[in-house]
Amino acid sequence: MTQLSVKDLAIGYDRHVLTDGISFQIESGDYVCMIGENGTGKSTLMKTLLGLQPALKGNIEWGEGVTPQTIGYLPQQTEVQKDFPATVFEIVLSGCQNRLKHRFFYSKADKATASDQIERLEITDLTQKCYRELSGGQQQRVLLARALCASKKMIFLDEPVTGLDPGAVDQMYSIINKLNHDGMTIMMISHDVDISVQYASHILNLGSNVQFKDIKSYKSNQNTESGGTR
Amino acid sequence: MINELMMYFEMPFVRFALIVGVLISLCSSLLGVILVLKRFSFIGDGLSHVAFGAMAVAAVFNLVSDMIVVLPVTLITAVLLLRTGKNTKIKGDAAIAMLSVGALAFGYLLMNLFSTSANVSGDVCSSLFGSTLILTLTPVKVWLCVILSIVVMGCFILLYNKIFAVTFDESFAQAVGTKVDFYNLMIAVLIAIIIVLAMNLVGSLLISALIIFPALSAMRIFKSFQGVIIGSAVFSVICAVLGMVTSILFGTPVGSTIVAVDFAGFLIFAFIGFVKAG
Numbered sequence: 001m002t003q004l005s006v007k008d009l010a011i012g013y014d015r016h017v018l019t020d021g022i023s024f025q026i027e028s029g030d031y032v033c034m035i036g037e038n039g040t041g042k043s044t045l046m047k048t049l050l051g052l053q054p055a056l057k058g059n060i061e062w063g064e065g066v067t068p069q070t071i072g073y074l075p076q077q078t079e080v081q082k083d084f085p086a087t088v089f090e091i092v093l094s095g096c097q098n099r100l101k102h103r104f105f106y107s108k109a110d111k112a113t114a115s116d117q118i119e120r121l122e123i124t125d126l127t128q129k130c131y132r133e134l135s136g137g138q139q140q141r142v143l144l145a146r147a148l149c150a151s152k153k154m155i156f157l158d159e160p161v162t163g164l165d166p167g168a169v170d171q172m173y174s175i176i177n178k179l180n181h182d183g184m185t186i187m188m189i190s191h192d193v194d195i196s197v198q199y200a201s202h203i204l205n206l207g208s209n210v211q212f213k214d215i216k217s218y219k220s221n222q223n224t225e226s227g228g229t230r
Numbered sequence: 231m232i233n234e235l236m237m238y239f240e241m242p243f244v245r246f247a248l249i250v251g252v253l254i255s256l257c258s259s260l261l262g263v264i265l266v267l268k269r270f271s272f273i274g275d276g277l278s279h280v281a282f283g284a285m286a287v288a289a290v291f292n293l294v295s296d297m298i299v300v301l302p303v304t305l306i307t308a309v310l311l312l313r314t315g316k317n318t319k320i321k322g323d324a325a326i327a328m329l330s331v332g333a334l335a336f337g338y339l340l341m342n343l344f345s346t347s348a349n350v351s352g353d354v355c356s357s358l359f360g361s362t363l364i365l366t367l368t369p370v371k372v373w374l375c376v377i378l379s380i381v382v383m384g385c386f387i388l389l390y391n392k393i394f395a396v397t398f399d400e401s402f403a404q405a406v407g408t409k410v411d412f413y414n415l416m417i418a419v420l421i422a423i424i425i426v427l428a429m430n431l432v433g434s435l436l437i438s439a440l441i442i443f444p445a446l447s448a449m450r451i452f453k454s455f456q457g458v459i460i461g462s463a464v465f466s467v468i469c470a471v472l473g474m475v476t477s478i479l480f481g482t483p484v485g486s487t488i489v490a491v492d493f494a495g496f497l498i499f500a501f502i503g504f505v506k507a508g
Contacts, residue, residue, distance in 0.1 A: 050405040069407035075399065080267060084398055086455040094395040098406040104388045130453035150406050 003066045009058035024212035031180045032187045033196035036206030042189045072147030072155035095149025117145040137168025154185040246367045253379035259444035259466030266445040274441040276326035280307045282434040283333030290344040308422035358435045432485030443492035450503030
């Protein structure tokens with residue numbers, strides 16, 4: 001079932017176009033890796049899809065009960081967060097903010113959801129720890145747990161492993177892979193093409209020539225290309 | 231000394247001063263945590279100088295209640311400043327610095343040129359450092375202060391979860407549909423209200439201290455957001471009461487005494503935090 005369908009989208013700031021002619025479809029359960037040079041607008045595309053900034057041109061259609069508000073988003077870490085005094089539980093619970101609607105305070109169900117996601121990412125022992133005292137890998141898992149509170153169907157990850165040590169990187173990829181096996185649709189920005197090819201079901205390559213391919217045709221395309229240059 | 235203190239507490243203007251002091255220190259400490267975490271500490275400083283400029287204008291026109299001018303001017307400036315923080319030609323910190331000194335100079339100029347009072351430097355000094363202002367509060371001002379403080383605290387408690395979400399991560403909050411712009415606007419409005427209120431207590435030069443010290447002190451020790459908020463509020467109220475009592479007993483200027491107590495408190499908290507971490 002199609003969850004997201006994008007047609008001839010152009011992204012950028014003000015009138016400055018970063019990339020245009022972006023078209024692709026994401027089905028339920030897909031694992032999409034977004035790759036491309038710096039400055040092609042990978043983060044910008046993600047923000048445009050989420051409605052954080054306007055699209056310059058084109059169409060974005062959501063399906064199957066998915067809306068930008070029900071996507072779990074893992075943005076890049078900001079300066080503010082690095083020394084923020086808050087416990088892991090407080091941060092994960094804030095992932096439930098889209099359920100508050102006209103309530104002021106979180107319900108027991110919201111708190112239970114937060115605890116469940118904390119357990120799912122195996123950070124239960126950190127629940128009452130202070131966020132700023134955690135390692136980079138632990139912080140990313142906390143933010144991922146928060147994203148999971150906001151969404152049951154689809155998560156957007158903006159370079160989830162940047163700045164992590166190798167052990168934490170492997171752990172993060174295996175967690176994301178497990179989520180995908182549990183039925184979560186994943187869209188991830190990545191710098192590491194090898195890893196992307198290893199886990200993803202589809203590759204979205206931004207640049208002057210935007211490509212969206214499933215993993216088999218991407219691999220065979222790469223092989224013929226490298227074969228041809230030899 | 232206790233007897234002397236009891237005698238002072240019998241006087242209505244001392245009681246007014248204590249009520250207003252506790253309320254203002256409470257409100258400023260709550261919002262202070264948000265400002266410090268959002269890297270907006272300087273906004274308090276800039277706004278207070280703008281408020282001083284507005285007060286000078288009100289004094290020139292001999293308005294009965296300067297609040298009519300000061301509150302709206304400060305409100306508008308707060309909204310504009312938080313807007314410009316995002317994407318304008320003049321960057322946020324430079325804009326604040328410019329407004330801050332501009333308003334200060336303009337205010338002093340006006341007071342000098344048009345003042346009707348015989349003691350210009352006394353007037354300026356008391357509005358900058360709040361030396362005796364707090365002991366001259368009228369019941370109307372006290373009520374206004376009580377009502378506005380309740381509004382500020384009510385907003386803060388009811389919207390606590392949203393405020394936390396917006397402070398910790400604007401992008402995420404906006405992505406899941408929280409109206410980030412609205413909450414930023416609300417924070418700006420609340421800050422402006424607090425600054426105008428706090429001018430009565432410590433004067434416009436020292437307001438930043440009420441906003442920053444409690445938040446920074448609480449952050450030395452507490453590890454949860456809730457802990458920091460509550461710690462900051464308690465810290466601020468205790469320091470304000472201690473400062474006011476000291477100034478009443480020893481005849482020191484109210485504003486600077488409170489700030490001195492705040493600073494001492496910060497040193498103690500920083501030391502405790504250091505020992506705990508070490």
